Amino acid sequence: MRKFYEQILENNKKWVEDSLAKDPNYFADLAKGQSPPLLWIGCSDSRVPANEIIGAKPGEVFVHRNIANMVVHSDMNMLSVLDYAVNVLKVKHVIVCGHYGCGGVKAAMGQQSVGIIDNWLRHIKDEYRLHDKYLNSITDETERFNAFVEINAKEQVYNLAKTSIVQGAWKSGQDLMLHGWVYGLNSGFVTDLNVTIGSNEELDSVYQLDL
Numbered sequence: 001m002r003k004f005y006e007q008i009l010e011n012n013k014k015w016v017e018d019s020l021a022k023d024p025n026y027f028a029d030l031a032k033g034q035s036p037p038l039l040w041i042g043c044s045d046s047r048v049p050a051n052e053i054i055g056a057k058p059g060e061v062f063v064h065r066n067i068a069n070m071v072v073h074s075d076m077n078m079l080s081v082l083d084y085a086v087n088v089l090k091v092k093h094v095i096v097c098g099h100y101g102c103g104g105v106k107a108a109m110g111q112q113s114v115g116i117i118d119n120w121l122r123h124i125k126d127e128y129r130l131h132d133k134y135l136n137s138i139t140d141e142t143e144r145f146n147a148f149v150e151i152n153a154k155e156q157v158y159n160l161a162k163t164s165i166v167q168g169a170w171k172s173g174q175d176l177m178l179h180g181w182v183y184g185l186n187s188g189f190v191t192d193l194n195v196t197i198g199s200n201e202e203l204d205s206v207y208q209l210d211l
Helices: 002-022 028-032 076-088 101-106 119-129 132-136 141-161 162-173
Strands: 038-043 061-066 095-098 177-183 190-197
Touching: 002 028, 028 119, 038 076, 061 076, 076 095, 076 162, 095 101, 101 119, 101 141, 119 141, 132 141, 141 162, 141 177, 141 190
Parallel strands: 038 061, 038 095, 095 177
Antiparallel strands: 177 190
8 A cells, every 4th residue: 555655756756747748838837827718527536537549638637527527506616616717717618528337327226225425426326207108218238327327427417507506607608518427437539419508598498597
């Protein structure tokens, strides 16, 4: 355990040395500020690193991660990140990226209690209930699992669009597009789910806020 800890400290030193060898002003430039064009909302899974997946450098992606890449309307952590990204950093794109094989989605499909996270998984279970006819029609378990991962990512894009933060940006004329992706752990490729929202007009009227 101690060896691993010491190794990651050494890894940091080597990373700094390599970065400075390529660009002596690398960290000085980073320290001046950030203006990323993208907010990434992804899963906490350690196998889904936002920057590496899209080949982005430090400073190019603002990141929020939680179990199963959820956008929950009462989650002040997520809302604070979203508000800062949209209203201060003025990002132009928000990507919700799920991933096939997501443990959170898998757990939400079952009945086993896994502790305090049960309360978080409730939000995903509610989504299953909304799409149960379609999902239950898929007889292959793996295909059903993959389909639900995709549905979950799409639902979070719509949840983003329902927030007053995003709708306020749209009303003020800010360029802001919301997208849904799924990442393949076994391939490295992302799948664009073709759910892109740039206006609250794409929502049911009950969700269109009069701001």
